[in-house]
Amino acid sequence: MKIGVLKETKEGENRVSLSPDVIKQLIKKEFSVIVESGAGIGSNFSDEDYKQSGATVGNAADIYAANILLKVNIFTKEEVAQMKNGGACMSIMYAYNHPEILAELNKKSITSFSMDAVPRISRAQKMDCLSSQANLAGYKSVILGANYLEKIFPLMMTASGTITPAKVLIFGAGVAGLQAIATAKRLGAVVEVSDVRPETKEQVESLGGRFLTVEGAEEVKVEGGYASEVSAEFLQKQKELIQSKIKDSDLVITTALVMGKKSPILVTEEMVKTMKKGAVIVDMAVESGGNCEISEKDKIVQKHGVTIIGESNLPSLLSTNASQLYATNISTLLMHLATKDGFNLDREEEITKGVLITFEGQVVHEFTNKILNK
Secondary structure: OEEEEOOOOOOOOOOOOOOHHHHHHHHHOOOEEEEEOOOOHHHOOOHHHHHHHOOEEEOHHHHOOOOEEEEEEOOOHHHHHHOOOOOEEEEEOOHHHOHHHHHHHHHOOOEEEEHHHOOOOHHHHHHOHHHHHHHHHHHHHHHHHHHHOOOOOOOEEEOOEEEOOOEEEEEOOOHHHHHHHHHHHHOOOEEEEEOOOHHHHHHHHHOOOEEEOOOOHHHOEEEOOEEEEOOHHHHHHHHHHHHHHHOOOOEEEEOOOOOOOOOOOOEOHHHHHHOOOOOEEEEOOHHHOOOEOOOOOOOEEEEOOEEEEOOOOHHHHHHHHHHHHHHHHHHHHHHHHEEOOEEOOOOOOHHHHHHEEEEOOEEOOHHHHHHHOO
16 A cells, blocks of 8 residues: 655645654555655655655655545645545545535545544544644644743742743643643743633643633533533623633633634633733634634734734644654554555444545535534
8 A cells, every 4th residue: 555645735834744753664564655755844854864764755746646645734626636536535624614625525536534533532542633733732832922922931039029920821721721731830820721611620720720610611512522512601701701810911822612613702802902011812723713803814913012923833833743743643543544455444433434534425424514514
């Protein structure tokens, strides 16, 4: 079975789907790998590194002859047009957001697998790229915020006086939020955290953060680790709590996502106006619409004396580590689905059923169909 690694074409994307060290493991399992020339440059992997790992380095045309094509981001219409009929591909698709790409895949009966659809079960943890990438993003959000904050994080006692610690407010205690808590605490900040899922309280407190409880949180429905349904009444109570806390915050990090829907607005423009001059907001949900009403995707702006960071691809800023982790995720999933002799798909098996999006000219993924047919 030949695996093809394409160079990413999305603007600002520095990651690559396979790293040289992971390719060595695939070669040992008797897969063959061909990598597009220059694919690893953004992650500091040279063509020579890939050759030494046992891979072949070729041009884009060579890659499309592979049995399965790998990428980080969803394949474009132009890329699908170059795929062979009945081929296969795997990437982070968020398929429900891209019906036009699914239609192109189905025209050519291409079997597609989506990395973001890996079920969150214990035996699939090594395949979970959303967690691996969110971990890095949570870390980077704090470092980025600290860089733009014109204050230090820790308590510092000097002969010239005492500097009080920075106050960090984090929305969302998922993987990204928890890593942000840990990073901010290591830097010496005072950290407060809000999350719609009350079960995250223990994790927050174990990392040294203070959990902000919202009345009615126990009624929030959770699906696959994400809040799937939040009432207007609950959101109003959460906003009132945020309003009282945000005025004193030096750095605000928002990570709140609702699967298959636009991110909820947690920080309104009116709230931003009440913040300290020189405060910083890092909106980690900007790719899905943003948690801050006035953040701008892929821009760092100053509004009402507050710096608002709307970086939509934080893992790409840590591309070497991000690619290494993603390569482990995608190769582990691939080896679950196939051997050196080809695919061995059990469509009733939980992981296979969870990641298979298109098959034999149809969208077969239950959640994707649910969203698309609303």
